[in-house]
Amino acid sequence: MPTPIQVQPPMGRRIIGRLLAPSLIFAILFFVSFAIPEAFPSEGRDATVRYAVQILVWFVGAFLFDRILKFFFWEGIVSRSIEGPPPRLLVDLTTILIYVLGITGIAGIVFKRSLTGFWATSGAVGLVLGFALRNVIMDLFTGVAVNIDRPYRIGDWVHIQGRTIAHDLRGQIAEINWRTTRIETEECTLVVIPNSLLSTMTVTNLWSPDRKTRFETKISLDHSVPVERADRVLTAALKSVVNNPGFLADPKPHVLVDAVSEMGVEYTLRYWVTPWDGTAPAQAKDIVTRAAIAHLSHAGITPAYPKNDLYIGKMPPARHLDSMSLGDRRSLLEKVDLLAPLGIEELEQLAGKMRQVPCIEGADLITAGDPSLSMFILVEGLMEVVSFRTGEPRVVATILPGECIGEMAFFGGMPRTSSVRAATGSVAYEISKDDLNELFDRNPAVLERISSVLAERLEERDRRIALEARAESLEPTETNGRSAAQILTKLRSIFRK
Template sequence: MKIDHNIFSLPKPIFWLLVISNFIYASWLDSSFGSFWAWHITDLADNHPVRLVDILAIGQFVLFAVSVDMSIRHFVVRFNAKTHDHQFPAILVQAITITCYGIIGLFGFIVMYDHSAGQILAASGAIGFGIVYVLRETIADIVGCIQIQSDGLIDIGDQIQVRGDGGEYYEIMQIDLRMVTIKTVLQYTVRVPNRRFVNMDYINLSKQVTEMGARRILELDLDSGNDADRVIELLNQAAEYTIKNDPNFFPWYHAFLAKINNGAYNFFLIYECNPAIPPIRSNGIQNIAIARFFKLGGINMNSTVEVVKSSEIIDTIKNRLKDVYRLGVLKALSLEQVIRLTDAAQIVNCRANKMLIEKGHNADTMYILIEGELEVIIPNDQDEQIVVAKIWPGECVGEMSLLTGEPRSANVRARVNSTLLEITKADIAPIFETYPDLIDEISTVIEQRKAVNQRLMNKTVEPDEVQSSIKALAKKILSFFFNKG
């Protein structure tokens, strides 16, 4: 929502009729009273009773004042219509209007009544000085309001960041003659006098280049025993994951090692997000993503932090399944069942740009990504490979082939060097034999996830359809594992 720059102005025909009426009125005064000017046909200083000619003389000044005011407004309206970057605000026009009427009124008083400009100006100056002194803060606020609007510093709804130690964020709620009303990230409303606001050191985030939001810094201290390159890689992956999954985070980030201090590494992650999100919330979202990637990447967040290489400690890699199984189709399993599955799972390493899964191939395995990043790609009509989704650490791929034996529905490629756990039909079959109810639970997880994705694409999904799909999938799984219909 923008500041209102609507300014009253007479329609063009009426405006020009008003301008011409000044010449007609002056000509009529000359033909009727022998002068074009009102101060030549009457003198209000002789204390005579009010006459028609006095009213006519005053009327000329009123007509002239209105004409000057409307001329200024006509010019400003045309200027604002042609110029969108720098608009004359309504409050500035109001101030000019008051000034015009005051000057023309003072001139009329001098020439028709006082006849002594020096004396009236001196008196007016003294009175004006006293008024200005008494109302100095109010006047300063009004001048500040004019400056804010005429310079286009802020608009209603803008997000600003006040520079300084705190770097506080505010939303502009209202601008009036005296105050700018702002809302804090904690939803408190604060009113700041205009004279103070114009002197604040702030950044208007809403008036930056397109899609540029609030840039914030997340600081992490880690033990210097870490592989710094590995930590930066995980920070970059966490930032990219947040961008892909939360529209409030913009596609700009930078992770780097800021300094080494007393045996500790100090890392910075600078990211960009919607300024309307409080910093404590945006940092929390980033921290959750970082914790996930650090944990899956083998970083031990104890007092002494070290990076555990997957090639060195295979048992550690397998045990990470316990940290991530709830993120995918295996969430229906208990921890005991997951530990049993972990013992049977195999570790698979897929190098960057290598194909992990090929569309159309028959298989009975699924993969859980532990480290790295995968891309789901399908060919378009021109046989070009298009990336349609990304798989992040903790997520699984190929589960339908594992559960139903269906051919692969898409290609999956490693974007970076990736480590995965491979689970086969033979691995999970004993669990299904012991706990057959898991088939219904896993079918429910898969079909409900599909329904959520369809709703996100604005597709209508009826509850009866979901229940029917769950039963159909459970039937397929039973048939594939136990040859049951």
């Protein structure tokens, strides 16, 4: 059965219903008390009646003024401005102030008593009561501050963190009164927190400035799962749940790599919901976690779990690259594709000759225009290739550890065409022309194997330069395709073999 719609009566009828009776009573009493003073003598038994009527005038007047203030100010102006009910605590304080002023008027005007002693006595009593009820007063003023500042309102969902509660608290603000704030939790329990205690806690309003809130959950995967694959599977899981009630497609959900631990790589799954407006945060987390597990299962990936890998073998002599170790230097050369044709003995011979070159950030390792007398292998740090082809210096490539530097100009016998600058503090190894001459003297066949690798590299470089020229609308640079035989002839002339 549909809920009937409550229709507010017209403004005029509401005014008459709430203000007419007290206004008439006040007018009659006022007229009888002050307009016809002879009706009640000031002495004798009738004086009691006179005092009673005047006291009623003050109390009815206070009641009428309080009702007018509530109707026009609190329920009218204030309710429209905040788009909700007026703060109950401030309304009650206003009522108390009005009645205190009424009692003061009775003492000073009806009984013609001096108010100095009254206020002095009230001040002394107030000090005693203030000391005795300091916690209550602190709750009261904190409640006033909350009603004025309005960090949260009745009906808002909040997350409360503090040292005085055993665990974080989530719930909906049910009431803010004189001393306490009442919060209804997700477990349908009512938590009552004194206002002064609540002011020492961290309160997060999950419905302000709007009801859109970001939540997250974490999941760990094994180190063997590539990050790109994990991101693809988990992102698909997040996007598959955005059509559920309470979930938002915009802002988009996304996956972050949060940490790396002994157990695996920890991923953070971030998603946006309107909490308790379609789904609760715990329910949303359950939906996201179930979706992630399902997508990982279909991809053949299981979440990480604690494990120990046991290897039995000889402990390696060093756990990092030793610049003085011939074996470590040879391992470094084995990773260079240009030197792949070399055998173990040849690599060890070359490793014994190359020199370590440190380079501070911003310094040039290679300068454009200089002769090519050596090549380098970057071991640590990051370097940038700076081209002057368009007239202005421009970073065209980044060199990572393990990559060669200046090898094409070196084997081509050409001056340097670009500069190479250290983007961070870096360490490289230098292989000079004399080092290779000694190697080629012992094994001339190495030249033939290197020339084949160079032919493939030059063909790839020429193709890349042509693509860059077309993309920048420049005149294409002439590139002469060279065979391995031509490159071998060139290398023999450079190294005089």
